Amino acid sequence: MLPSLRLALLTAAAAPAFLVGAVFPPLQAIGAIYLLALGVYALADALLLLPRRRNFEITRTAPDRASIAVPVPIEFTISYSGRRGVRIRIAEDLPAMLRAEPPECKGTLEPGARTVLQYHLTAARRGAWRLCDADVRVLPALGLFYRQFRVKLPCEIHVYPNLVNIRRYELLLRRGMLHDAGLARLRRIGQGTEFENLRPYSQGDELARIDWKTTAKQARLIVKDYQPERQQSVLVAIDVGRATAGEFEGMSRLDYFINATLMLAYVSLRQGDWFSLEAFSDRIESYLPPIRGVRKIDQVAKALYELQPKLVESDYRMACQFLALRNRKRSLVCLMTDVIDREANRVVIEYLARFAHHHLPLAVTMSNPELIAVADERLGRTADLYGKAIAIDVLNAREEALTAMRRLGVGVLDANPHALMPDLINRYLLIKAKQRL
Numbered sequence: 242m243l244p245s246l247r248l249a250l251l252t253a254a255a256a257p258a259f260l261v262g263a264v265f266p267p268l269q270a271i272g273a274i275y276l277l278a279l280g281v282y283a284l285a286d287a288l289l290l291l292p293r294r295r296n297f298e299i300t301r302t303a304p305d306r307a308s309i310a311v312p313v314p315i316e317f318t319i320s321y322s323g324r325r326g327v328r329i330r331i332a333e334d335l336p337a338m339l340r341a342e343p344p345e346c347k348g349t350l351e352p353g354a355r356t357v358l359q360y361h362l363t364a365a366r367r368g369a370w371r372l373c374d375a376d377v378r379v380l381p382a383l384g385l386f387y388r389q390f391r392v393k394l395p396c397e398i399h400v401y402p403n404l405v406n407i408r409r410y411e412l413l414l415r416r417g418m419l420h421d422a423g424l425a426r427l428r429r430i431g432q433g434t435e436f437e438n439l440r441p442y443s444q445g446d447e448l449a450r451i452d453w454k455t456t457a458k459q460a461r462l463i464v465k466d467y468q469p470e471r472q473q474s475v476l477v478a479i480d481v482g483r484a485t486a487g488e489f490e491g492m493s494r495l496d497y498f499i500n501a502t503l504m505l506a507y508v509s510l511r512q513g514d515w516f517s518l519e520a521f522s523d524r525i526e527s528y529l530p531p532i533r534g535v536r537k538i539d540q541v542a543k544a545l546y547e548l549q550p551k552l553v554e555s556d557y558r559m560a561c562q563f564l565a566l567r568n569r570k571r572s573l574v575c576l577m578t579d580v581i582d583r584e585a586n587r588v589v590i591e592y593l594a595r596f597a598h599h600h601l602p603l604a605v606t607m608s609n610p611e612l613i614a615v616a617d618e619r620l621g622r623t624a625d626l627y628g629k630a631i632a633i634d635v636l637n638a639r640e641e642a643l644t645a646m647r648r649l650g651v652g653v654l655d656a657n658p659h660a661l662m663p664d665l666i667n668r669y670l671l672i673k674a675k676q677r678l
Contacts, residue, residue, distance in 0.1 A: 248283060292324075293388075299392050301375065310492055312363045317357065332375065332376050333374075334373065338365045377389065475575070479519070485579060495548065517529055558588060578606065580643065590642060
């Protein structure tokens, strides 16, 4: 039980009577009577009229799955059996990596009423998060005290990489609006190189695709349909060491890589390709053997689910040797990392160049807009010349490494964090279109 602002204001209202009472004594008696009446009412309100904990039945409805950085609705269903209308406020006791918007739910309940209050929960990190207690504060109509109590509503929310992008991609694909989202279109049937089927000629079909033998047999024009090449292999190796441990706009750089990886997995599996995944730091963190079929996208999500950045030096030599032993078939090998110092860059370049003999290596790196802003700041306006010099040196080292990779036949995708996912998907589709695998 806590005193309300209303009680504080009503108590303060007696002050003028006592101040003026110094000049006109009868007002002091009036002020004393007022405070006595207020005290009697406050005592009765606290002991007899204040709603009890048993008057409230509260349940929470929450999804068991959520996507990182995507708000999900959480609902409180409240049933009230008290005798007076009340104003109610509910706030969650959340872990540091979860954020509620708004921070507390507010509502009004009449006797015998039932209502639903909602807020949106956003997770800044993947993993299993447990919601336990909710703090409830109730103020009756014309009441002077809050009733405050805590309810135990245990539930667990599993925060996965951004699954919303997959549903959005599928919706855009069906509506033919991929171009508006910055994504290339998947090849339609009839534009690939693998034979799909025969069908009657339609206006606009290319004459080069007419099957003249079948046309002669059926006495009508028949054309061949083709589809994109299937059962090719895509392999993603994600660096979870210190190179990807930094943050950008509240999310780790690793999370941007993971969201892009999940989307690449979905698109490649939808195309009929094989997909496999390796995560490494100074050891192999996880490995997903090659899978095929879009229904297996959940296996990719689960493999990415518990990956967290580690402040250790990644062992690129070990990671590349691990891949070479388990993947003999020519593959698109996407190494997702960042080039942050010249020694690490040298090792990455050396092993990716070896992959170029048998596979199609693609180094996927993420630019740092904050570092670029520091390096591009004018000398007359910068307050930290040393920081500017360091930023320029780091950017020059990155550019040297990326240029060296390109010269050795290694593909490079250096994207802004927000553009990483569409740029990676477009590069994959371009490789498929050019039949480089």
